[in-house]
Amino acid sequence: MSVRGAALWSMGAQYATFTVQFAASVIISRFFLLPADVGLFSIALAAAMLVSIFQDLGITRFISGQPQMEPGALPFYAGVAVTIGWSVALVVTLAAPLVAHLYEEPALAPLLWLIAASYLITPYATVPAALLVRAMDFRALFKVNAGSALAGNGTAVALAAMGFGAGSLAWGVLATALVRAALANWQRPVRPRLPRVLAAVRPMLGFSSMSFVLSASAAIGQRSQDLIVGRLLGLAATGLFSRASALAGQLTTLLTGAIGTVFYAAFARKRDAGEPLAEPYLHLVACYTALNWAAMLGLALAAEPLVMLLYGPNWMGTASLLRWTALGEIFFVAVPLQMDVPLLLGQIRRLVWVNLLDTFAAVAILTAGAWISLEAAGLSRIAYGFVWWVIYASYLARLMAFPFTALLRVYLRSGTCALAAGLPLLLARWSGHGGAEMPFLHLLALSGLGVGLWLITLALTRHPAWGEVRAMLTALATPLRARLGR
Structure with a gap:
């Protein structure tokens, strides 16, 4: 796919995702949630995302930017991603009561638990999506991004209308992760496997060691x-x-x-x-x-x-x-x-x-x-x-x-x-x-x-x-x- 053709498909995905997210934010904010509700969810999401810096470890950049890639190593990279993602979910789950106590908001804990559940699913999409970027197959990536955005934001709007409050946004995050993982593996399936020897993932880990420091620094500033x-x-x-x-x-x-x-x-x-x-x-x-x-x-x-x-x-x-x-x-x-x-x-x-x-x-x-x-x-x-x-x-x-x-x-x-x-x-x-x-x-x-x-x-x-x-x-x-x- 040419650069301009890839750009058109990628822009199409951005437009579709933006339209869905924007429409959902307008509907939810105007009819169902107050600033305090959105603020409660924003704090929960920011706290969880500070921990999620461990999740990718530069795997996406490593796969999409390497001059050469060994196909046999891809399941091992996916296995590492899943292991890290589940570890992050555990940390967020355990930290939820502490965050709620720090902000004196008990409702933060269940929101963090829902977001932690999404971190169990998210890593299953990491390697398949990176492979689509590497191949510049932005037509398939359009289906992944637009489809998951529609599912997640649709869930959030429906639950907000039913009176779930800030929880509707957290359930939307979980729905987005589920659909994104399913669609990414439908387009480019990769079955995660844990490597038996460290040498199988050493190139990625060497890249990831410094990439983690970089991601951690950026996350602190942004999140x-x-x-x-x-x-x-x-x-x-x-x-x-x-x-x-x-x-x-x-x-x-x-x-x-x-x-x-x-x-x-x-x-x-x-x-x-x-x-x-x-x-x-x-x-x-x-x-x-x-x-x-x-x-x-x-x-x-x-x-x-x-x-x-x-x-x-x-x-x-x-x-x-x-x-x-x-x-x-x-x-x-x-x-x-x-x-x-x-x-x-x-x-x-x-x-x-x-x-x-x-x-x-x-x-x-x-x-x-x-x-x-x-x-x-x-x-x-x-x-x-x-x-x-x-x-x-x-x-x-x-x-x-x-x-x-x-x-x-x-x-x-x-x-x-x-x-x-x-x-x-x-x-x-x-x-x-x-x-x-x-x-x-x-x-x-x-x-x-x-x-x-x-x-x-x-x-x-x-x-x-x-x-x-x-x-x-x-x-x-x-x-x-x-x-x-x-």
Whole structure:
């Protein structure tokens, strides 16, 4: 499968998954759960995910990124994944009462037990899904991701409607794991087996030893957010903060999350062929920033009407947090594949130290903000985003030996296109018509106008993303023309 073909299927999976997750979050938040309910689940999930860093140990990256792979070792890799997953489930189960006591919320324990049950199932999908990525079979991966998202989120909505409260979200996690494991093994079955000798899995374990340190550091920085906010500001504040972070993150994943998965496999092939990565990486940065910067600026400008329309008045405290989170996301998408490229180039040890610095900044900045107020916690995302960008932009520029000025030139063109896209919403705010009372059709019209201005500016500035947009439209239109011709 070509890179563009893989990207189309991967983007299709992201769109389908986003649509299902987004629709479920809107329905659940607007009709069934309050911020405190979502905050309770967010704390439970964050606590469980801090332990789940042991689960993958880099197995997915190892399988999808290795130049050569011994097929006979795959059942052993799957056996290791299952063993680790069951161990993680046991730790989460035993830790559940302690977490509930720490937060003085007895309802946390049963939520953690349900999430622990999902960790018994999740590792059965690890190796099959990694093999699909390695083969760039994103058509099959579409079925796995979209199908499991539909099952999990459908379960959560149904149980929320029946009055299960925060537990409905935990049952949704378990349903997602069950269906994902079943579909992944249907597409690429791998039967786990425990290795009789350590030599059978030594290459993976050698990679995983440093990958674990890397994953642990990243997890502390990313997954401790809800724990910090929950401890300092309470359940309702955690629900509002979590919803803002999720909405901005889901939109980023929708737009370019699929591209990153495809380019990891594509960059691995370029590395194996001895080709330089600087030029294709700058092209990737251009595509990332062109799409995400326009979307994040629009999300920040339309935060109030969007939250009111989607979640209702109970969630209006999310609006200002969403604005700061979206603006902070501009920094995070400016350096894509910041973990994957160093791994592909064999720089895992240095990446560990860089990531530890990033983790310290993440925890320190958010803690300082949450200590002041919820609003300050939201603003801290911008401060941390800038620090994060400085760390990784300078690191990758040195690693791939591209001039920093080339990166800034890409940012200039993407920033110009983003400002053009946000101009209609910006004018509406200046004129006093951009508040929470903005009608849906008005918001839709302004957003559509922004998309039009964005496309025009892409073409006028000869942005690299313009060629990709045209190529994608051509690829989508060709089968349609053929059907119409027949």
